[in-house]
Amino acid sequence: MNLETIYRTFIVFIAGYLFLRVTGKKAVSQMHTFDLLYIFVLTNIISTPVEVSNVGKAILYGAITVILYKIFIRLSLHNKLRWILYESPTVLIRNGDIDRKGLKKARMPVNELLSHLRVKGYTDTRNIALAVMEGTGSISVIPKSKYRPVQPNDLNISVKKEYIPIPLIMDGQIIYHNLKYLKLEQGWLMNEVKKMGEKVENIILATFLDNGKLFIDNNEIINHRKDPYYYKPGEDN
Template identity: 25%
Template sequence: MDTSITVKVISGLMILLLIIRLLGKKELSQFTPFDFVYLLVIGGFLEESVYDEKVSVWEVLYTIILWAILIYFIEAIVRKFDKIKPIIKGEPAIIINDGELNIKELKRNKLESEQLRTMLRQQGIFSIKELKFAILEPNGQLSIMKNEAYSPVTAEMLHLHPAKSSLSHQLIDEGRIKEKNLKFIDKDREWLLSQLNKEGYRDIQEIFYAEWSEESGFTIKTNS
């Protein structure tokens, strides 16, 4: 039994290294969801078969080699046919286009506005007003291009004096008031409704996204 386990583990490791080579020289952050599935399935094969005496070494080898061959052909097809690549690997999605939040792409990629804000904060962006473009990559990462007005280097080179920056707070998410955020900035619902009326918005349900900062005021995106 010990010999069988040893052979299974060694064989599995060799095939796993081969599959990693087939996936190419990528960092883990560059792996697409399909790439992770490849490796997870291999791990499942090994986990289920190593200590199962009913599964022979040859069955393990056959299963893993077959899986590796399938991966090889899928990768080859993806490289050869551009039309198939988006289906298998996914494609970039422009979430913010020329400073405008693309709600349709946000929903299509099952990305909530607060998730988007979290991803932006991780890159040092605290308001969508700072961005010109934001692209959701197939691996789930967010690539950004800052608006020229919010580029520190450009402002310094042109001797500009941009307004003092302050933290923005999301106050409305898909027609719902975020009471916790209102409380954090020491405001209440009445204040928010009054400010929205001044901005020309009387129905909260028509607002998809609204953020506010002390320096810049409101940034509002409606459902239309």
């Protein structure tokens, strides 16, 4: 490994970062600039031996790219450097008013902003306290307090602790480590399946509920033909 190899890889990495930074957050939606650049560069390096028979050089450049990526990620953990390496969030709506400067900076037309709000379940900009384009290009929306969903705490209602059903059978296969976690025997599971008139291989999903019972979703779909509540788009109706 010589100095020129490291230098050339570093220059490519920095140049790519600057190009993506200039392009804007919309182009790197759901990913930070560094992450996207890392994938682009590494993919290109790995695919090089397909065109040029020089596997050793490709592996060397790939290793340098990984090291550079790790260094930049480590630097981004420091608050002062983070604001230099990553783009700051861009305000698009503040207290019900659209921020024109924010839209211009994000290169986003109003109709696209409205479509993002609809995806989040909001149709009126006046109901939004804050809408922000994050560094990853995703849109965060915080509604005004009177337009947000009602929380149990607002009504002084106490709710039970959230429980995530634990899969015991998936795609016709028993999840043995979950059985072990619950300290249940396979015999118990097979007995429950038998009581419901099912076979393990026909079960798409079976979960252990908080009440200690087994819920089974099999492969059978009940025929709801002509029922408007079960309309299915297409020509299969």
